[in-house]
Amino acid sequence: MSTCLPPGARLIDSFVDQREAEHLLAAIRAGPWRSDLKRRVQHYGWLYDYRARAVSLDMDLGPLPSWLAELADHVGQKGRFGVAPDQVIVNEYLPGQGISAHVDCEPCFGPVIASLSLGGSAEMIFAKRSGGERKSIILEPQSLLILSDEARYDWTHEIPARKSDVIESVRQPRTRRVSLTFRTVTVR
Numbered sequence: 001m002s003t004c005l006p007p008g009a010r011l012i013d014s015f016v017d018q019r020e021a022e023h024l025l026a027a028i029r030a031g032p033w034r035s036d037l038k039r040r041v042q043h044y045g046w047l048y049d050y051r052a053r054a055v056s057l058d059m060d061l062g063p064l065p066s067w068l069a070e071l072a073d074h075v076g077q078k079g080r081f082g083v084a085p086d087q088v089i090v091n092e093y094l095p096g097q098g099i100s101a102h103v104d105c106e107p108c109f110g111p112v113i114a115s116l117s118l119g120g121s122a123e124m125i126f127a128k129r130s131g132g133e134r135k136s137i138i139l140e141p142q143s144l145l146i147l148s149d150e151a152r153y154d155w156t157h158e159i160p161a162r163k164s165d166v167i168e169s170v171r172q173p174r175t176r177r178v179s180l181t182f183r184t185v186t187v188r
């Protein structure tokens with residue numbers, strides 16, 4: 001498996017600094033966790049129905065909270081979203097937890113998706129939907145991953161449910177990782 005990003009993906013290191021990361025983690029700590037998946041999640045802006053793979057008008061949760069709104073605008077600009085993200089899902093991954101291979105709901109969300117990593121690092125694996133080519137990267141804390149074009153639509157992404165990853169040839173135990181995924185809802 002080659003270690004790099006699929007076409008249309010970008011990784012921005014140190015997108016937030018340590019102070020902002022701590023501020024975000026503190027706000028998330030006090031946020032409304034949902035436990036309907038194997039991992040805990042928080043939904044902001046719009047609720048996403050994982051089972052139906054849908055967002056509908058009655059799932060509008062209102063504007064993003066103030067601690068997220070400015071960050072979402074910044075992500076939207078850096079990620080060239082066109083229309084600023086108005087939905088954020090916070091995922092908490094304890095060691096051993098991951099997210100299965102998927103492409104984010106195509107009719108629900110716009111053409112750019114971005115994910116900010118906080119806390120621990122984890123390997124993300126990309127697989128091309130036709131042909132099965134695979135690539136992988138380590139998502140470092142405070143980095144922002146942006147998926148557009150081919151990376152958004154033609155490749156799945158996955159975080160294997162593992163307790164450790166091999167990083168620079170050394171097996172390293174995972175620690176708690178929290179991610180914020182930014183999307184623009186297209187249901188109107």
Ligand SMILES: O=C(O)CCC(=O)C(=O)O
Binds near residue numbers: 089104116157159181
């Ligand atoms: O944790 C991440 O960085 C990715 C999250 C993700 O793929 C998702 O919420 O659909």
